[in-house]
Amino acid sequence: MPVGNGPAPGSPAHAPPPGTPGYAPVPGPAGEEPRQRLHPLSPVLHGAKSLVVVIAGLSWSTLSRVGFGVFAVMVVVLALGATVLAVISWWNTGYHIVGRELRVHEGLLWRRTRAIPLERLQAVEVVRPLLAQLTGLAELRLEVVGGGKTEAPLAYLGVAEAAALRQRLLAVAGRAAGGEVAPAAERAGVPPEPAGRPLHAVRNTDLLVSQLLTPQAFLLPFGLVFVAAQFLSEGSWSFIAVASTLTAMAGVILQPVRRVLDDWSFRLDREEDRLRVRNGLLETRVQTVPLDRVQTVGVTWPLLWRMKGWLRLRLEVAGYSGGEQDDRNRPDRLLPVGDLRTGEEIVAEVLPGVRLTALPLTPPPARARWLRPLSVRALGAGLGERVFAVRSGLLTRQLAIVPYARIQSVRVVQGPAQRRLRLATVHADTAGGSGAAAHDRDLTEAWALAAELIARAHAARRPR
Known part of the structure; x- marks a missing residue:
């Protein structure tokens, strides 16, 4: 981003050149960066998504009642209507950066402008669903402090435009928060994508095996036996029965399959003071999380993974991890599956000076077994040099690490x-x-622990 005597952040010099894919400037007030529209193919992708929703909403029973011809006409009419609405929405949607804010304008009858302060930026991710990959587009998602969901989903942009805008927003957010000076390369235009330092890449074979070692995978054979028994006893192979049974079976295996698709080709890189996560098969994601926004590191040892010595690492980011209901949308993936040595190396990158196997955990008093007769041996808590650590869980062991x-x-x-x-x-x-x-x-001990946590939290936030 230009600083010093260069153009101001909200000046037209910051706008991408007119040849940028998907660039469609909308005139703004004098001295203000022109608004930019989303990519012209955005309504097509939104219409295709609406088609899938419409077909799912009409359900199998509607098809059996009205017949295939009427069903197809209903789908086409509803999809065309959704596409027309998507075109109107695209025409009236625009975004631009004004100073240290990202402003998103939308609406036809009821105009709405959202101003997102970039100093509150927590995470930025570039998401590419399957249709976006086929058309060379991407979706940019921003998460801010105190937000219960994505604040500014810009869908869709060209891949290069989304990556450039992501870097620009992170540069503005970093300078607003820490007073950093932008690099000289940024003064000439859009900053290049940094290479990053590779930390770890998960093998896809380990990912597949880890999801086979889940309760859903073990219950699947019993479900197949139950379905076969039902068919043999009823003697009915109607279309509705088959469709309903397949839908129920898909629900059983949805979670492990979804995790495999989401974490496929998982790669973790370090960009200066940020983490960059790349993952996904049908929907690829590039998530960027500033390390100074990390609130908690969570370690999980599922029961069936312990035989292989595997664990899972996750992050909590302020104002985001707890508010998003769909865990696929959380920027919390740190290591979907890995061994203890890999987990220690990654934790040391996120929390310098913290050793996963050297945390001073002490058990609760023996009388706690009256409240937790089975899991009391798994409980533990302790104060490290830089973090507060807590262990819990019976079948699935969990460890929460919180910097003071x-x-x-x-x-x-x-x-x-x-x-x-x-x-x-x-x-x-x-x-x-x-x-x-x-x-x-x-x-x-609890009161003493609370007093020590307060003192260490104050000391950790005190300027040095």
Whole structure:
């Protein structure tokens, strides 16, 4: 981004050249960067997505009642209507950067302008669904502090345009937050995509095996036997019965299949003070998460993975991870599957100085077994040099690691049974995330732990 005597961030000198794919400037006020429209093929892709939704909404029973001909006409009419609405929406949608804000304009009868302060930017990702890959397009998604969902989904842009806009937004956000000076290459126009330092690439064979070691995969043979028994007993092979059964079976295996498709060719890179994640088969994603926005690192050891020594790593990003219902849309993937050595190396990149196997975890007092007779041995909590760590889980072991600088509040909670046993739970809350909770600690220890967490959080945020 230009600084010093260069053009201002909101000046026309920052707009992509007219030859950029999908570029369609809309005149704005004098001295303000012209608004840019999305790619002209955007209405076509939105119409195709609407067609899939329409077919799914009409369901198999509608097809059996009205017949294939009427069903096809209904689909075509509804899809054309959705496409016309998509064209109108595209014509009235535009975006541009004004100072340190991204402004998105949309609406025909009711005009709406969203101004997203870039200093609150948490993560940026470039998503390419299957149809977007076939047409050379991409979708840009932004996540900000306090947002319960994606704030500015720009769908769709050309791939080069989306990558350039992503770099520009991150540059403005980094300068707004830390006062950094933009590189000289940025003064000449759009900054190039940085190469990044490779950290880890997950083997697709390990990803496939990891999803075979899930409860859904083990239950699938029993489901097939049940379906075969139903068909043999009923003696009916009607279209509705087959379609309904296949739909039910698809629901059983949807989660492991979706994880394989989402995490295919997973690759983690480091770009200076940011992480870049690339993954996906049918829908490719490039997610960028600033390391200073990371609130919590979560480690998970599923029961069936322990025989191979595998674990999973996830992030919590402020204002995002807890608010998104669909976990596919969360920028929290750090390692979908890997061994302990790989997990240690990645955790050290995200949280310098933290060793995964050297965290000082201590168990709760023995009387906690009256509340958790099976899982008390799995509980643990401790204060490291830079982080607060909590271990929990019986069948699926979990470890939450929270840097002291990310702790927003500390709570000591007692339930009725805990009061009788003089136990308490200490919660370390983070911005918009679940944080960490040390369950069933001795009451005196719990208050001392809470006081120490508060002191270390203040010290970690104090300017040095």
